[in-house]
Amino acid sequence: MNKITELFKIKYPIIQAGMIWCSGWELASAVSNAGGLGIIGSGSMKPEILLDHITKCKKITDKPFGVNIPLIFPYAEEFVNICIQEKVKIVFTSAGNPAKWTPFLKENGMTVVHVVANVKSAIKCEAAGVDAVVAEGFEAGGHNGKEETTTMVLIPMVREAISIPLIAAGGIGTGRGMLAAMALGADGVQIGSRFVASNESSAHPLFKRKILEAVDGDTKLSMKRLQPVRLLKNKFFDDVEKLEIEGASVEEIANLLGKGRARKGMFEGNPDEGELEIGQISGIIKEIEPAAAIINEIISEYIQAKKELFIFDF
């Protein structure tokens, strides 16, 4: 037991990140049934789709699960209302001001967690009354902070700045990674990429295969002048990079991005023209496995690595 298992009433302080196009009811329920905290990623859903995922998730697990809501998303308010109506008890908010929704969510009996990438935002979260903070490092897939602070540096900084529970994210996909995050002062870990590469994720099989093939250096932060996002390198990534090197305007880059690139890449499996959001840790993922097997492996490796830790003998 620790602060995170007590907060969410879960067995292990392992949280599956709510990710667009990849984490629906199937993945979230599998993680929750295995003792972690599963999260439905609403950022790629319409309201009726989210409602459907929540309904299915409740049918297949009696364990706690959560919903991730990107606050800048046009449906954010509708999603909040759906979560209240459906008695979802845990909401992870991201990409927006935590002060806007936290009081309302708390009044409705919810546990609220907000995702940040820097110290200032973590302090704002605590002031806004959130229950826990996810601090996400530069190595994480998808949307990313402008500070480019890595998990190794961000976690101890945030740990020092706030006293509410802290969840580390970015670069964590194994038991050793979890042990490192806990050593840095985290109370739990949020894992994205490794769960994208699970049987239950709704990522397209071609995207999953690309993850297994990735080696170090195959992901990179893109669109730094819009909103930085970590992508697997492909034709689409190269097209964006070319524009950026040529000194294109923000509008020109936004035009290239257009609409539906993420869906095209991650859900429809177009590896050239689509946007493939994934973290650096993709480079060490070598197998597609059931979510429960991933959690069990993480726990075994954590226990073993902890036993092998260097001891100072004087």
Added chain:
Amino acid sequence: MNKITELFKIKYPIIQAGMIWCSGWELASAVSNAGGLGIIGSGSMKPEILLDHITKCKKITDKPFGVNIPLIFPYAEEFVNICIQEKVKIVFTSAGNPAKWTPFLKENGMTVVHVVANVKSAIKCEAAGVDAVVAEGFEAGGHNGKEETTTMVLIPMVREAISIPLIAAGGIGTGRGMLAAMALGADGVQIGSRFVASNESSAHPLFKRKILEAVDGDTKLSMKRLQPVRLLKNKFFDDVEKLEIEGASVEEIANLLGKGRARKGMFEGNPDEGELEIGQISGIIKEIEPAAAIINEIISEYIQAKKELFIFDF
């Protein structure tokens, strides 16, 4: 005792990075006398200066110490010969092909370590016969890899790829950081920024003060199209960034860089026009201390943090 303490015949697996303008005989001997491995950074020296530093270091410590030699440096061959002549037993090579000098250094009875930032180079090091590898993540100060792989991800990848001893670098400056690095599979740690902020470092006092003032997001990778280098943001950094956004050629950027910018910033203390190489971990450094005190704090914090690690109870 572990692989790294045995390899170097030192008390603690803590290595002080050989850094230009900051790590002369005073810092290296202080670290070695405190039980770590001190390293003279030759990258900013002329041959007679390096000889002087080695001579002084030998006078003030009977403990092992090393010299860092950037292999692309014009004096690299002279430095190798000085090290052989002065019976320096440990050489850390960087920025070049490890196959070029390793066999010769090994024939001369030296322990050879090479610094890398990606998996491919680590494998090349092992094939070249080096004794250990330093794997340095994206968060590290100064010269940096094009892959941008962070310590959190790089260490387990390199650990899997090689079987010789592995030293983690980048984002490590505290006991918690060391514990995290060891959890990821490292046999020891190399610490740069924290030792720049020591009494014995030859960094200019104004540069040291800038390190104490740094917060998260204050360093950034610069000159990505020449050779990526992590700098503290200042006027010089902004000038480079402006050129890069405008789509300047590599030559134009090299012209702005000119000569002597690193000396001006780090050694002469010009905080606007000089180049200030430092890691992201600068954001958590709050005090200038003697090197021995830094090592003792790291050890105490490591021991304490190890005791507090989360335990899975079933």
